[in-house]
Amino acid sequence: MTEEDRNSIKNLIYLCSKHHEEIDKINPDKYSAENLRKMKEDHERRVDNACYSCVGFPELEAVTEYIINSRKTAMTDDTQNEFDKIRLSEKIELNHLTECDHDMIENALQRAYLVKRFIEERAQMDSDFPAMLKAGFREHYYALFLRGKRGHDLFEGMCGYVKRPFLDECGKQYAAQAVLAYLFEACDIFERR
Structure with a gap:
């Protein structure tokens, strides 16, 4: 993955500091790239659904x-x-x-x-x-x-x-x-x- 791809909006996931540390430092093996992508997609879908309701x-x-x-x-x-x-x-x-x-x-x-x-x-x-x-x-x-x-x-x-x-x-x-x-x-x- 290039540096540009790594920092693209499609690849980034925004987390609070507690969960950022959990995923990157404490239990990195527990969270695969596929699992994180799914979490991100599910969250974005929930946000979009809530926003479209207005x-x-x-x-x-x-x-x-x-x-x-x-x-x-x-x-x-x-x-x-x-x-x-x-x-x-x-x-x-x-x-x-x-x-x-x-x-x-x-x-x-x-x-x-x-x-x-x-x-x-x-x-x-x-x-x-x-x-x-x-x-x-x-x-x-x-x-x-x-x-x-x-x-x-x-x-x-x-x-x-x-x-x-x-x-x-x-x-x-x-x-x-x-x-x-x-x-x-x-x-x-x-x-x-």
């Missing part, structure tokens, strides 16, 4: 309004098509996303039913809402694509785009990820080359 309609409204209002160009007929679908695993593979991206999408999709319901309810008040949301999403995707972003870098750019205005608001950041994951799964944008 996503509701107010958070989704803030995120979707940001995406819609950040559009610079008018909608085209292409952006007004219905959402298309291919299998999620195919789309992840097609886009060369990392295991970390896959985990984020899987976790965020726990709230997909809420995002879908929110979009459907907003569409009853404003029939253009789904198309405007898709157009804002598509516009930023293409801007990143034209700058040469692909795979993980492109997906990370999309995550940064939807989370940027909500850096101090945890619930809205998770709502942003839920909207992005929903659109990643439901929209054909990540299927095109």
Whole structure:
């Protein structure tokens, strides 16, 4: 393992000083790398589940309004098509996303039913809402694509785009990820080359 890999966020596990000493000095043989990775994954999953539970309609409204209002160009007929679908695993593979991206999408999709319901309810008040949301999403995707972003870098750019205005608001950041994951799964944008 290189020094960079050893110190990467994927490899690090944050512990209190008591458990740090227990694992590294007192009983290092008791904790295999595999066991520690599983402990870390289980903990991160519990934290994500707890955080996604604070996503509701107010958070989704803030995120979707940001995406819609950040559009610079008018909608085209292409952006007004219905959402298309291919299998999620195919789309992840097609886009060369990392295991970390896959985990984020899987976790965020726990709230997909809420995002879908929110979009459907907003569409009853404003029939253009789904198309405007898709157009804002598509516009930023293409801007990143034209700058040469692909795979993980492109997906990370999309995550940064939807989370940027909500850096101090945890619930809205998770709502942003839920909207992005929903659109990643439901929209054909990540299927095109």
